[in-house]
Amino acid sequence: MDFSMYRQEINQMIDSLPDGELGKVYWSVEVIRRKYLFTKNMLDKGVVILTLLEKEHGIMGLWDSSFAKNISDETKSKIHYNQYKWHIFSYKKQECFEKEEARNAFDAMTKNELYVMYQNLPDIVFEYNNATDIVASDFDYEQDIYIFDMNFTWTYVYTHESMCGPYFYKNV
Template identity: 85%
Template structure:
């Protein structure tokens, strides 16, 4: 099927839906569009994205042991850490930069090679190479994303909640 045929068929499907269903269509397309724009932006910046499927659990364990090492299991349970790791910042259990200060700190970091993980993708971690050009605004439409250096000395977190974050934490 050619692209024009896809477009024609999509238009026919949309035309067959009642108006109240169009909001669902809109948001579905918007998600696809934002993912496309994100990928295109990374590609335009020369970022090489690798999907790590074999050592993702170890990397996530290192994130936990590096950035939440001083948080007790009891506190983690109280703040629902397993639901969202970034609760260590939103519940003020870990000192960090927030909002614009977090964005500025992240933008100032050297980022040639970084790891990227999403809260809702438990079995995948990404490695971004040639990533020095990435900035906080690149992640504005991403949800519950954690960007951190390969030495686990700093992390930047952009959440799904407008009133929470972003956060930047750097080991002392």
């Protein structure tokens, strides 16, 4: 397939837009580029990514029961847990490592097989296999991502807010 025709068509579309619309085009392309670079980085590291349908696996519920089990429903409501699960860390309801300590703790973990979920993709969880070379910096452009081992003993969370996180929590 000759992709040069796409480039020509895209250029024509961009040329037809007023300058005020170019910012939207830029950010749309940037999102696509970053997702591509993220996936390419994972594949270059030999990571095998499988897509799991959440309703068939209940992994998000297991995340809740593993990492937020001691947080009451009332507290969850007050901190808007349903909006962002990571609020248990940002509101200091669950003791955890933050910032560089969190990154270092994540990097030190054995990570052959992992689950990965995004706050804004409630129906999908990813399984990462052969993930031993993954490090915290691989997720620096992701937003509201939860990475955790398949035994639900630890989780690493990278948020969309630069002043919140990343967070690392390990069950004791």
